[in-house]
Amino acid sequence: MTQAKYDVLGIGNAIFDVLVRTDEAFLARHGMTKGGMALIDETRAASIYRDMGPATEMSGGSAANTIVGIANFGARAAYVGKVKDDQIGQLYTHDIRAAGVAFETAAASGGPATGCCYILVTPDGERTMNTYLGAAQELMPADIDAAQIAASAIVYLEGYLWDPKNAKEAFVKAATIAHGAGRQVALTLSDSFCIDRYRDEFLDLMRKGTVDLVFANEAELHSLYQTSDFDTALTQLRNDVRLGVVTRSEKGCVVATKDAVATVPAFGIDKLVDTTGAGDMFAAGFLFGLVRNAGHENAGRLGALAAAEVIQHIGARPQVPLTELAQQNGLPI
Amino acid sequence: MTQAKYDVLGIGNAIFDVLVRTDEAFLARHGMTKGGMALIDETRAASIYRDMGPATEMSGGSAANTIVGIANFGARAAYVGKVKDDQIGQLYTHDIRAAGVAFETAAASGGPATGCCYILVTPDGERTMNTYLGAAQELMPADIDAAQIAASAIVYLEGYLWDPKNAKEAFVKAATIAHGAGRQVALTLSDSFCIDRYRDEFLDLMRKGTVDLVFANEAELHSLYQTSDFDTALTQLRNDVRLGVVTRSEKGCVVATKDAVATVPAFGIDKLVDTTGAGDMFAAGFLFGLVRNAGHENAGRLGALAAAEVIQHIGARPQVPLTELAQQNGLPI
Numbered sequence: 001m002t003q004a005k006y007d008v009l010g011i012g013n014a015i016f017d018v019l020v021r022t023d024e025a026f027l028a029r030h031g032m033t034k035g036g037m038a039l040i041d042e043t044r045a046a047s048i049y050r051d052m053g054p055a056t057e058m059s060g061g062s063a064a065n066t067i068v069g070i071a072n073f074g075a076r077a078a079y080v081g082k083v084k085d086d087q088i089g090q091l092y093t094h095d096i097r098a099a100g101v102a103f104e105t106a107a108a109s110g111g112p113a114t115g116c117c118y119i120l121v122t123p124d125g126e127r128t129m130n131t132y133l134g135a136a137q138e139l140m141p142a143d144i145d146a147a148q149i150a151a152s153a154i155v156y157l158e159g160y161l162w163d164p165k166n167a168k169e170a171f172v173k174a175a176t177i178a179h180g181a182g183r184q185v186a187l188t189l190s191d192s193f194c195i196d197r198y199r200d201e202f203l204d205l206m207r208k209g210t211v212d213l214v215f216a217n218e219a220e221l222h223s224l225y226q227t228s229d230f231d232t233a234l235t236q237l238r239n240d241v242r243l244g245v246v247t248r249s250e251k252g253c254v255v256a257t258k259d260a261v262a263t264v265p266a267f268g269i270d271k272l273v274d275t276t277g278a279g280d281m282f283a284a285g286f287l288f289g290l291v292r293n294a295g296h297e298n299a300g301r302l303g304a305l306a307a308a309e310v311i312q313h314i315g316a317r318p319q320v321p322l323t324e325l326a327q328q329n330g331l332p333i
Numbered sequence: 334m335t336q337a338k339y340d341v342l343g344i345g346n347a348i349f350d351v352l353v354r355t356d357e358a359f360l361a362r363h364g365m366t367k368g369g370m371a372l373i374d375e376t377r378a379a380s381i382y383r384d385m386g387p388a389t390e391m392s393g394g395s396a397a398n399t400i401v402g403i404a405n406f407g408a409r410a411a412y413v414g415k416v417k418d419d420q421i422g423q424l425y426t427h428d429i430r431a432a433g434v435a436f437e438t439a440a441a442s443g444g445p446a447t448g449c450c451y452i453l454v455t456p457d458g459e460r461t462m463n464t465y466l467g468a469a470q471e472l473m474p475a476d477i478d479a480a481q482i483a484a485s486a487i488v489y490l491e492g493y494l495w496d497p498k499n500a501k502e503a504f505v506k507a508a509t510i511a512h513g514a515g516r517q518v519a520l521t522l523s524d525s526f527c528i529d530r531y532r533d534e535f536l537d538l539m540r541k542g543t544v545d546l547v548f549a550n551e552a553e554l555h556s557l558y559q560t561s562d563f564d565t566a567l568t569q570l571r572n573d574v575r576l577g578v579v580t581r582s583e584k585g586c587v588v589a590t591k592d593a594v595a596t597v598p599a600f601g602i603d604k605l606v607d608t609t610g611a612g613d614m615f616a617a618g619f620l621f622g623l624v625r626n627a628g629h630e631n632a633g634r635l636g637a638l639a640a641a642e643v644i645q646h647i648g649a650r651p652q653v654p655l656t657e658l659a660q661q662n663g664l665p666i
Binding site for chain 1: 351354382383385386387388389390391392401419420421424427428429431432446648650652
């Protein structure tokens with residue numbers, strides 16, 4: 001196994017975030033399930049947007065956020081995802097490259113516009129997402145560059161990739177190449193409704209060893225194993241995957257292997273502003289810790305730190321150098 | 334004179350803001366004058382953007398920011414400015430309408446893209462702006478709707494309109510219609526470098542009574558009268574315009590007429606994050622105070638309050654309801 005060129009390569013739906021502060025009534029009026037991610041078509045997108053307040057825009061996408069976080073920590077990161085060559089796709093491409101991420105996926109020259117997500121942030125800081133996949137649906141197995149995958153120590157995939165038609169195939173192709181090159185494959189389960197749509201397939205990926213590491217939050221874990229009992233679900237997770245990391249919001253996280261379970265507390269915050277990107281940034285910190293061989297507990301702490309930063313401002317990407325934040329908090333970098 | 338349909342109608346360059354935190358070295362490397370607004374062409378825009386970090390985007394434009402602030406305060410507001418019918422133009426149109434502003438200027442279907450401004454925010458909170466005017470250059474006298482202007486109690490114009498070729502004519506047309514209908518015309522001087530480009534024309538607008546009210550910050554006032562002595566400049570301003578309002582950052586503002594000079598202190602802030610929009614929001618509060626006949630000092634206080642809100646976060650538009658903020662601070666609304 002040769003030295004990896006990239007510490008982590010992420011594959012995901014490339015999505016531009018349109019963020020707006022709103023109230024509970026807006027969610028009710030549009031029949032939205034608070035805290036979830038719903039896929040919407042163009043008609044529904046237009047109807048939601050028409051009713052939305054003035055917004056702030058920035059690049060997003062679950063795995064992309066994580067990869068940007070990893071690059072921000074100082075690791076070598078790459079991303080694979082599909083935008084269109086339109087104005088928003090150009091903003092997207094700029095932002096991820098400017099974050100220090102290698103991003104070479106060819107932009108679509110035709111077809112639907114760059115995907116976007118209307119993110120409604122309620123006064124309690126919770127975010128409710130409505131995603132128009134757009135060009136993200138055009139991600140194909142052909143977009144997976146075998147040499148690049150084989151040169152990445154960890155390949156990180158988002159569960160949301162199960163939604164667009166061909167991305168699943170791209171996912172499996174990437175995982176196969178990665179394992180063929182002796183690399184690790186990580187998956188985040190993304191959203192409990194996403195798990196509802198693909199439960200058996202996700203369990204299959206884990207049990208067959210297509211993925212080595214799984215990230216889930218509590219709701220996703222419960223959804224995956226269809227149980228309301230945390231310990232029951234955790235026991236099953238430990239049987240199904242080599243390394244499972246479960247985030248529990250203010251209760252911190254649990255890092256579980258067949259042999260051991262470690263718990264790591266959450267970082268204290270001044271004020272919860274917007275939970276968008278909390279899970280993505282946790283994964284960024286954790287994966288960065290793995291890359292640096294910091295140990296599972298320190299990896300958990302790095303994850304908690306990055307998550308604490310991102311939930312104290314609007315938007316899913318870090319606004320300060322995470323390296324400095326880690327240093328200030330005595331964490332290994 | 335019939336009852337006005339709009340309290341304030343603003344005319345300006347419709348510009349989409351691309352905001353990024355950066356350091357002094359970036360400004361030096363690109364030969365930027367800190368704190369100023371420079372006009373850039375496509376080539377220079379590409380060169381700056383290529384070197385810029387990941388950004389946050391939101392709708393902007395000086396007069397547009399002010400008008401959004403006025404609508405946020407609860408007054409009836411309208412805006413005239415030119416975007417292209419491209420993705421960014423659509424975001425722009427959404428945002429200003431969603432803020433409660435009447436915005437009916439036809440978008441350009443061809444020609445340059447919607448204008449944008451690269452705003453570099455340094456650690457001291459100062460912003461340095463680089464504007465690619467794009468479609469804003471296509472604002473024509475034909476875009477001025479005489480009935481709409483005549484139905485607006487105050488027409489508010491930005492000095493930046495002197496840069497695009499035809500906007501000046503649109504400006505004069507609007508001022509003439511407004512005065513013909515017994516309305517008031519306000520001008521913000523926008524930027525000391527803008528004044529350098531058009532000093533005599535601005536003085537002419539004031540002395541001929543094309544504008545009744547002028548907003549300037551200290552640097553702009555000094556530039557306008559080419560003196561470093563504040564009192565000398567203020568005396569000249571009082572001779573040249575019916576109502577002059579000079580903002581002096583943390584020293585507050587001065588409201589000057591031929592008969593009287595009032596000073597109003599600045600509002601205290603916790604932390605200066607980004608000065609983008611400070612002058613625009615001051616003008617919003619002040620004009621709102623005028624609209625409500627709150628008196629010059631209260632108008633100055635409302636301006637100071639709105640400016641204090643906007644400089645404590647990234648971006649030029651208010652993030653909270655200004656009405657509530659005014660109530661909490663015992664100001665008339």
